[in-house]
Amino acid sequence: MNTQIIDGKSIASEIKEELRTRVENLKSQGITPGLAVILVGENPASKVYVSNKKKACEYIGMKSFSYELPAETSEKEVLDLVETLNEDTHVHGILVQLPLPKHMDEQKVILKIAPNKDVDGFHPQNVGALSIGLNGLVSCTPAGVIELLKRSNIEMQGKHCVVVGRSNIVGKPVSLLLLREHATVTICHSRTRDLESVLKQADIVVAAVGIPKFVKGSMLKSNVVVIDVGINRDENGKLCGDVDFESCTNIASHITPVPGGVGPMTIAMLMNNCVLAAATQGGTSN
C-alpha cells in the first residue's frame, strides 16, 4: 500500500491564507484582532513557541501584545495583568504560555481569563461547553487534528477512533471533538489492558501519550489513519512523534509526520480562535 503523508504544514498555510482575508474584512469593519501573550520566566521551548505565535499574528495581519515577565513575578501580578487584558477592547484573545513557574497556580490563572478571550480553550467554561456541545473556544491542538482530517477528506462518522492518551490538553478534548463528528471513540491510557487488541480495531488512531515511537505499525490494522500528536526527542536527539513512523508506512492509508503534521496546525487554529473571538466581541480596535 502507498501510505499518504498528510502535509500539516501546507494545510496550516492554507488556513493562514484564509485567515488573512478574514482579518482584512474585520479591519474594514474597524476591528483589528489582537492577541495578548503572557510569558513568565525563561523556559527556552516556551520562548520559541511564543515567538512563533507572534510571527503568525503578524503574518495574518493581527496585532500581538507581548508580556514577557521575569520568573520572580508574583501570581497576583499575573492575575492583575489578566484582569486588565480582560477589560482591554483591543485584546480579543489572551494566552498564558504554560508551564508557569512553580510558585503559581496554573488553574487559578486560567480561571481568571475571560472565557470569550480564552483562545487556548483551557477555561472550564469552554471545556464544559465542548463536553455538552455548546459553542465555545476549542483548544488548538485538538481542533487542529479534526481540521487535518476534514481537509484530507477523511470521514469520521461511524469510524472507530482510538485515542491514546487522556490529557486535558489533547486526549480528552480530541475525544469529545471526534464524538461530535459522530465517530465511535475509545480512549486508552497507561493503564489500559491489552492496548494492542484495542489499537487493532482502530480505523483512526490519535496518538497523544508523550512516549517516543510508542505506537508501532505491527499494532495496527491495514488502511488505518494515523494522527501523531507527539513531539519528543529520540535516542539520537532527533525530533520524533508518539508513533514509530517507519513501521507504519505501507500499513496506514494516511499518516502525519513529526515535524510537519499536527504541530503547524496548532498555531493555525490559535489564529483561527483569535479571529473568531474578535468577530464575536467586535468592539473598538485600530
Ligand code: GUN
Ligand atoms: N505550552 C505548551 N503548549 C501550550 C499551549 O497550547 N498553550 C499554552 N498556553 N501553553 C502551552
